[in-house]
Amino acid sequence: MGILEVKNLTLRFGGVVALDDVSYEVKEGEIFSLIGPNGAGKTSMLNCISGLYRPNEGSIQFKDSPITNLKPYKRASLGIARAFQNIELFPHLSVLDNLMLGRHVRMKTGVLAGGVFFGKAQREEIEHREKVEQVIDFLEIEHIRNTPVGTLSYGLQKRVEVGRALSLEPDLLLLDEPMAGMNTEEKEDMARYIIDIHEEMQTTIVLIEHDMGVVMDLSDHIAVLDFGKLIGYGTPNEIQNNQKVIEAYLGEENTV
Numbered sequence: 001m002g003i004l005e006v007k008n009l010t011l012r013f014g015g016v017v018a019l020d021d022v023s024y025e026v027k028e029g030e031i032f033s034l035i036g037p038n039g040a041g042k043t044s045m046l047n048c049i050s051g052l053y054r055p056n057e058g059s060i061q062f063k064d065s066p067i068t069n070l071k072p073y074k075r076a077s078l079g080i081a082r083a084f085q086n087i088e089l090f091p092h093l094s095v096l097d098n099l100m101l102g103r104h105v106r107m108k109t110g111v112l113a114g115g116v117f118f119g120k121a122q123r124e125e126i127e128h129r130e131k132v133e134q135v136i137d138f139l140e141i142e143h144i145r146n147t148p149v150g151t152l153s154y155g156l157q158k159r160v161e162v163g164r165a166l167s168l169e170p171d172l173l174l175l176d177e178p179m180a181g182m183n184t185e186e187k188e189d190m191a192r193y194i195i196d197i198h199e200e201m202q203t204t205i206v207l208i209e210h211d212m213g214v215v216m217d218l219s220d221h222i223a224v225l226d227f228g229k230l231i232g233y234g235t236p237n238e239i240q241n242n243q244k245v246i247e248a249y250l251g252e253e254n255t256v
């Protein structure tokens with residue numbers, strides 16, 4: 001079953017067609033990757049899914065309901081979370097506080113009431129703290145839980161950025177180049193966390209990544225964009241043998 005259905009999506013910026021009549025489905029529980037050359041439209045696609053951009057044409061359905069015209073916070077409250085390519089954390093706040101803020105759309109009493117601790121707000125705060133502590137354990141960032149994010153290494157900040165999205169307990173996690181700028185060891189760690197999130201939390205993941213080794217290893221299905229058009233869709237094996245994709249993006253050396 002498709003947890004996310006994108007139909008005939010077109011997005012224009014003046015004369016630039018960032019997305020051109022793109023349709024595909026992301027199945028529940030899978031790791032789905034969006035690949036393609038620079039400027040192909042991958043981030044624009046994530047922006048349309050998370051609600052930052054409104055497409056000119058077409059529709060997006062999440063769990064069988066239309067979300068095309070919903071605001072980003074509404075989509076977040078339905079279970080769509082995103083880790084940004086350019087880390088979107090509060091650098092002066094601790095890891096724990098950043099993750100708590102990541103849950104704010106789940107909080108009924110609001111961050112302020114939670115902060116001054118009365119009755120219902122206090123109970124809710126404790127519940128949210130527990131969820132966030134689970135994410136901290138899961139991503140093995142206990143040792144930096146009270147550290148201001150801005151003082152951490154880039155690799156750890158990227159992990160906290162994923163943690164911020166994960167603290168929402170999403171059904172659909174959008175990861176925009178979670179390994180960009182990382183060294184080999186950090187990349188391997190991040191790949192392992194993505195596999196664990198997928199396997200242990202059964203979270204559906206949409207991944208944008210330029211490292212083809214990672215994409216081919218992790219993905220159940222891959223969609224390939226080129227100049228805003230969908231030029232390929234399939235399993236890693238199908239994509240590596242797709243002549244159009246080889247010519248536009250992969251090149252002969254990346255194929256099996």
Ligand SMILES: Nc1ncnc2c1ncn2[C@@H]1O[C@H](COP(=O)(O)OP(=O)(O)OP(=O)(O)O)[C@@H](O)[C@H]1O
Nearest residue numbers: 013016017018036037038039040041042043044045
């Ligand atoms: N806010 C914007 N205003 C104008 N043009 C934009 C905007 N966002 C994206 N574009 C254009 O849309 C096209 C697709 O860009 P997009 O960033 O989605 O590609 P991408 O595949 O994510 O690229 P990269 O791999 O470099 O991140 C590009 O031509 C880009 O210049």
